[in-house]
Amino acid sequence: MLNTNLKHITSEEEFKKVLNENENVMVCCGRMGPMCVPVYGVMEELEGEYKNVAFRDMEFDAPVAHAIRSLPECRNFAGLPFTVYFKNGNVVKATSSIQSMEQVTEILEGEFLQKVAAQK
């Protein structure tokens, strides 16, 4: 399991449940490496700000990661992590390799439209 403060997806059932129960989902599928850790850090930071988005991570080498690795949107990816954004269960955006806070925020704002601030 990944050593982050995010909620982890560890099985196919959990993955389906998260997609069914949340309109907007961001899944970061990676390892504990230098390109992945900064993306988890960004997600941990944003989790408090975007309550309309479910932020999850997934271990790249676990069987469940097949759900992300086999997506057509990730077909040409060759850099960890694979980060996928779902709206109503459908992929709306996918990125490969490290992403900055600004890049992630731009996608969240662009794809998930309104930002609903989390209650502090």
Next chain:
Amino acid sequence: MENNFDVIVIGGGPAGLTAGIYLSRAKMKTLILNEGTAGGQMILTHEIANYPGVESTSGYKLANIMKNQAKNFGCVVKSNVRITNLELGGEIKSAEINGKDTFTAPAVILATGGRSRPLNVPGEDKFKGRGISYCATCDGDFFQDKKIIVVGGGNSALEEAVSLTKYASSVTVVHQFDNFQAFPHAVDIAAGNPKINFIMESKIIEFIGDERLERVLIQNQKTKEITQMEIDGVFIFIGYIPNTEPFAGKLELNKWNEIVTNESLETSVSGVFAAGDSIQKKYRQITTAVADGTVAALSAIEYVNKLKEASLLSNAEN
């Protein structure tokens, strides 16, 4: 939140976090503003085996311990922020983040470290994660039995070229000079590896492909001749640059844009100190960053205490 601090630390790598630990423990109201994830380049390191007192650990773990240590002493750590305005002159310095909140303090420590140098040629951004990588341990296994290029001629480039032969069918090292900066033994090991070949005095000038990287254009620096090479992946290891762009024109930088400091790690601007990889120095390691963070913090503490004493004195006199 109260926006006035005793010391603002810009950068939350080992230098900045160490400064945070020393400052907060000395009861200085301290704020660390960090553009990325706390830990800096430490989190780029899978295994750290040369940090004294810790036999072997991951950079991520060490970074988290340092961050929690600073927080436990009362230091405020803000990560993934963007500094949109920085005023270093005058008695009170200020930093505005994300175009919104402004924080002030009489002293600032700059600990912004460094980052990998990109090639800055067309296609580099487009194919990042789609054939272009800066991390062999992260992405090497995507290139099983594939043809790859490693760009660079230093120790990292040659060591990573050798490590990538575990996966790739061939590794071509493209280097801009006719000799290597790497240690001779690293060159010997790479040269002796049957999967590695070299293209010297040459530079990649363009990355080309559709959905993913397919080929590169390589230019010979002497003849200016351009050749095209079909390739599955390119790993770039061409050194680091100091993150000092925001300080240009505000304080003294040397010709490599490193911050110039004295022995107490004071910069050319009063009340502004600097620590870690972004300063002018020879060796860049976690231990040296931590040592710099300590010295900069102790110097800043002395500076702030003197200011406080002076203002107490003048208040008493009035």
